[in-house]
Amino acid sequence: KQEVTQIPAALSVPEGENLVLNCSFTDSAIYNLQWFRQDPGKGLTSLLLIQSSQREQTSGRLNASLDKSSGRSTLYIAASQPGDSATYLCAVTSSGAGSYQLTFGKGTKLSVIP
Amino acid sequence: NAGVTQTPKFRILKIGQSMTLQCAQDMNHNYMYWYRQDPGMGLKLIYYSVGAGITDKGEVPNGYNVSRSTTEDFPLRLELAAPSQTSVYFCASSTTGGVDTQYFGPGTRLTVL
Numbered sequence: 346k347q348e349v350t351q352i353p354a355a356l357s358v359p360e361g362e363n364l365v366l367n368c369s370f371t372d373s374a375i376y377n378l379q380w381f382r383q384d385p386g387k388g389l390t391s392l393l394l395i396q397s398s399q400r401e402q403t404s405g406r407l408n409a410s411l412d413k414s415s416g417r418s419t420l421y422i423a424a425s426q427p428g429d430s431a432t433y434l435c436a437v438t439s440s441g442a443g444s445y446q447l448t449f450g451k452g453t454k455l456s457v458i459p
Numbered sequence: 460n461a462g463v464t465q466t467p468k469f470r471i472l473k474i475g476q477s478m479t480l481q482c483a484q485d486m487n488h489n490y491m492y493w494y495r496q497d498p499g500m501g502l503k504l505i506y507y508s509v510g511a512g513i514t515d516k517g518e519v520p521n522g523y524n525v526s527r528s529t530t531e532d533f534p535l536r537l538e539l540a541a542p543s544q545t546s547v548y549f550c551a552s553s554t555t556g557g558v559d560t561q562y563f564g565p566g567t568r569l570t571v572l
Contacts, residue, residue: 349501376558377558379560379561381563386566387565387566388463388549388563388564388565388566389502389549389551389563390563391560391561391562394559394560396558434501434502436501436502438558446504446507446517446518447492447502447504447561448501449501449502449503450501451499451500451501452501
């Protein structure tokens with residue numbers, strides 16, 4: 346059974362710092378890995394999707410890497426801003442019970458202090 | 460384009476009551492999903508559908524039922540509400556099952572007392 350772990354559970358940084366969020370998964374047989382952002386009381390917004398054949402994806406100040414063989418991914422946020430404060434969720438797509446299933450980590454709650 | 464919409468936003472139920480959580484998408488996506496999120500936890504898949512008329516169980520289906528009569532709508536039914544079903548429920552949709560992203564609705568916060 347696929348399990349996804351995110352470390353740390355919470356992170357507080359001053360504005361302007363670069364930071365790294367970590368995600369690990371137990372079964373390397375994945376189709377892709379996604380990073381989502383969740384604001385309080387809101388739904389999830391997809392930030393980056395990395396296919397299993399890719400090593401990284403970039404969008405603006407965000408860069409996500411994937412090392413499938415070691416079961417790890419990192420989300421790098423450059424020059425953090427207070428507006429980046431949110432919970433970041435990592436999820437992997439695996440084959441399960443005849444179809445694709447998304448397995449989520451518990452998230453990292455990020456606070457960027459002005 | 461409204462994306463994925465969910466109603467209601469909030470609901471309080473008494474133990475044993477029934478209700479239907481509504482979900483609709485206007486992106487013509489074949490795949491639709493229901494998840495629940497408990498405090499401090501990741502999302503867990505309840506049910507999913509690969510197209511109209513086809514549904515299947517996810518990781519935590521007990522106590523729930525679904526139907527998919529149209530491409531657009533995917534309601535989730537709670538027949539006999541229990542306190543363990545207190546959670547935030549998210550509906551999502553995607554074009555294909557594995558290689559593209561899922562688009563999420565804003566969620567329904569359900570409390571069972």
